[in-house]
Amino acid sequence: MKPINRPPRLSMALLMALKFTFAMILISLVLLSISLYFMRQLSIQRLGSELKRIVTTASLKIDGEAHQKFRSNEDADNPAWREIRGYLSQVQQINGLEFDHLYTFHLPDQEHPGQIQFAVMLHPDPFVGAVYQIPERNQPIFQKALATGEPQKTGVYTDDHGSWLSAIAPIRDRQNHIVGLIEADYRVDGNNAAYLAALSAYILPLLGLFAIFIPLGMAVIWYLTHTVANPISTLAATALTDPEQEAAFFCGPSPWREVDQLAKALVKMRHRIQTQIAQLRSFNEALEVKVKQRTRELEQAQHELKLQTQRELAYQKTHDSLTGLANRHLFAERLAAGQMRALQNDHQLAVLVLDIDRFKHLNDNLGIAQGDTILREVGTRLEGALKRTDTVARIDGDEFAVLLSKLHSVQEAARTAERLIQAVGQPQTVGDLDIHVSLSVGIALFPDDAQVPDELTACAEKALSATKTGGGGGFTFFSKQLVPASARLLALENELRKALNTDQVCLHYQPQIDIHSGEIIGAESLMRWIHPEMGFISPGEFIPLAEETGLMVQIGKWSIRSVLRTVQDWHRRGLTPIVVAVNLSARQFAQDDLVAFMAESLAEVALGDFRIELEITESIAMGDVETTVRKLADLRAMGLMVALDDFGTGYSSLSYLKRFHLDKLKIDKSFVDHVAEEPEDSAIAKAVIEMGHALGLKVIAEGVETQTQLDYLKTLGCDEIQGYYFSKPLPEAEIVDKWLARVNSEIG
Incomplete structure (x- = not known):
């Protein structure tokens, strides 16, 4: 096997390092330039937000009504003017504004919408009547601030004094009306410490990052070129010189493919983990917000429920639950x-x-x-x-x-x-x-x-x-005098319960006279109570007591049965038939068994041509109109007559009179007393008589005590009368002996 001729290790590594370093420096410079641009924009946005906060806070502290009164700096001696100017100075010092770039304006007038007048300035030498010409590029900003009532900021603009950024906010009075504007300016150049501070807040960390990143990147590139470039060079040399060496070199897994796959897998895993962490963090934040909000809502609801419960308990303690009135x-x-x-x-x-x-x-x-x-x-x-x-x-x-x-x-x-x-x-x-x-x-x-x-x-x-x-x-x-009367009422109530069983209560009868013939045509039965010790007790005293205690139902039934027995006796004796009137009390008329009781009582007696007349008052009749109509119809079906007593003193609706199917109207004594002297009483009596006749009813006047009253009632066309002018109420034996047997001779 021939030895492998390896290329110089430093040549290729150095070349790759230089290329990568040059590329990194170039990319870094491009990124740095882009970053510097965006850092400047972020700094300007930060300054703009700060300016909006400053003018918004300052506008809320300014007395709008006092500010509206100022005209430029001519009120410099005004304490309120000095107070606002002092406040603006504090705002300027706290926020690091330049001394002469925080001021307030009055609203622009309609004739010169592009001009506004200074009100309170921080200029070292205020001048009277100063007018500010709004640059054309900034006029929409001023108009939008006035239209929306919200603070606005301008973009960066340049004039003879440099580059500027401004913010405007409305000044309001106590009625929330806009009465002026407040403006603050920042320089957007190296002359402004606030701008430099905002820019430094972004740039210095970036420069530090680049200062660290470039040497570190170069070192990493140098390391990678040595660890990656050399194997590649060796692989290339081996592949060119000896295929067997290439096969031997590749007997294990390829480092490039495994590293690439491993890198991709790690990237995917890291991305997935980061995504899940971000989702979990977002979910936790949202859940925490919801929990806090729900907790606040529950606490508020619990507090409101507690207050509501306290108010309801206090209200229930002092007010009636049915009517809502005080208790x-x-x-x-x-x-x-x-x-x-x-x-x-x-x-x-x-x-x-x-x-x-x-x-x-x-x-x-x-x-x-x-x-x-x-x-x-x-x-x-x-x-x-x-x-x-x-x-x-x-x-x-x-x-x-x-x-x-x-x-x-x-x-x-x-x-x-x-x-x-x-x-x-x-x-x-x-x-x-x-x-x-x-x-x-x-x-x-x-x-x-x-x-x-x-x-x-x-x-x-x-x-x-x-x-x-x-x-x-x-x-x-x-x-x-009512105190002993109250004690007397208690005694009377006890005695009244005994009166019926001891024959202390009896009936008297007052004649009713035909006004034209003078004949007795009827009689009204009236209860009298004669106590063995207290003597005569007025009906006006014991009848209301009986009504209130419920004894009136028992007394009323006794009265009806007594009248029926008396009338039956008159019929057997062959006396001239007349109409006998019986008064029904409110409690008696309200009883559900009234109709059945009357039917049973009438079935026990024989009256012949005598007629029984039931008298009810207007207040009784109008208590429950439908029940009244039904009961009166049932009573009249038995042959009973019905009279409306004390007519004119109650609340009768004339539309109901026809439904009641009455037989007689009784004019109350209060209208008869002065019927000949008082035009009002005369008019009422005349109206009742004419109305009764129009409905086919007889009209009787009660309480007639003088000849003058009698004569006047005749002229009005009244049908019948009763009263002390003819007779007081008499016991049964006296009315038979003195009146019914000799009526014609006595009336004359």
Whole structure:
């Protein structure tokens, strides 16, 4: 085997090293030039961002309204002008701006959009009325800043003083209106330390990298040429000189192919790992952001829920859940506070306790849900009828309380009560029904009636009881006379429960007269209570008590059966048939078994030609119109007559009168008392009579006490009358003996 003639090792290695070194230096210079260009652009962008930050921060600190008043530097002695200029100096010092390149402008006018006037300058020698001509290339930047309200920066521009970069931001007043502009400049050349610092931040690391990379690269090239070029040279020499040596040389794996494959595999692996690491890092960052955001949202939601819960608990503690009004607790607090203010300011206040008349009847017939609807509507109307300084609260069931915190007179409390009664009394639609609601009101005054909040409310409740006892639908002021009256009511309630079983309650009859013939054509049955110890007890006292306690249903049934037995006795005795009227109370009319009870009671007696007339008031009839129509139709089918009592004092809609199929209208005594003297009462009486006749009804006037009233009612065309002018209510034996047997001789 011949020896291998190896080429000189250094010649090829050195040649390759020189070539690679030259190529690396050339590429490095090109890359360095490109890098320097981009470094300069990055430095300029960095300066621009810094300028935008500076002007944005400075604009937010400037008082826009004060700035708007300045005209150039003519206000240099103005403290506000000096304050802004001092602030700009601080901005300049902190951010390293050149002294005379941070200033503010007024807005350009429409006539010279390319010119703006200086307002506050940092120039060492300010000059009055300085006008800045905006370069044409920068005018769109100024216009965009004014249009968008956002800070803007210019590109690099050159003038006689060098290359510049500027940033502009709007100055705003307290209403967020743009009232001026602030501008800051940077030199983009070696004269500006900030520019050099920004450029150095990019260039110095790059130069250091190249300084390290070039010798290191040359060393690597030198090493590779020795380790790679020599095997290649040897391979080439062997292949040229001895094929056997070539085969022997290639008896193992080729280093070039294996190294290439290994390099490619490593590159792919490294790329895959880097990609996975980048994806994992991105995923972790995104997940961390989401977790932080979700955590903040949960914390915020938890905080808001806690606050909401606290607000709801505080609201529920002081407000009624059904109506949204103040409850008894909050009302007591405001009453106590109101009394303190009243004592300090020496003025009065009033407490009104209000109760819905016959609410239990409405609730029983309409249902709890509709009853709640009525309560909410009543609360809304009460609140709407009061001043903002007054308080309305729901204190129990259908009972409300009103605090008039500053009362100028007692009459003001009365007017307020009337206004509340009128507001609630307007019809309200519940389902398909028009419901009329009336109020009873009790009024107590501070400090006249009581000085303690609970006692003042108790006084108002006593006055409310007096209103209810008087029939409801009005108001009563508290007086000391009501205190023993309350005790008397308790005693009366106990005695009333015994009265029916001890024959203390009886019936009297008041004649009803035909106004033209003078004959007795009817009689109204009226209950009387004569107590063995307390004596005669007025119906106005015990009937409301019986209605309120529920005893009226029992008393009413007794009254109807007593009237039927009496009328049956008159029929057997052959007396002239008349119409006998029986009053139905609200509770009695509301009973579901009323029709069945009347049918059963009528079946037990023989009345002949005598007729029974049931009298109901307007408030009873209008409580539940559909139920009223149905019940009246059933009662009339039994041969009973129906009269509407106290007509004109309630809330009847005339459209309902025809549906009720009445037989008679009764004009209330309040209109008869002054029918001949008061034009209003005369007009009402005349209208009722004409309307009744138009509907085919008889009209009777009650409470006739004088000849003048009788004569005037005749001229109006009234059909029937009753009252003390003819007779007071009489016991059954007296009306038979004194009236029915001798009516013609007595009337004349």
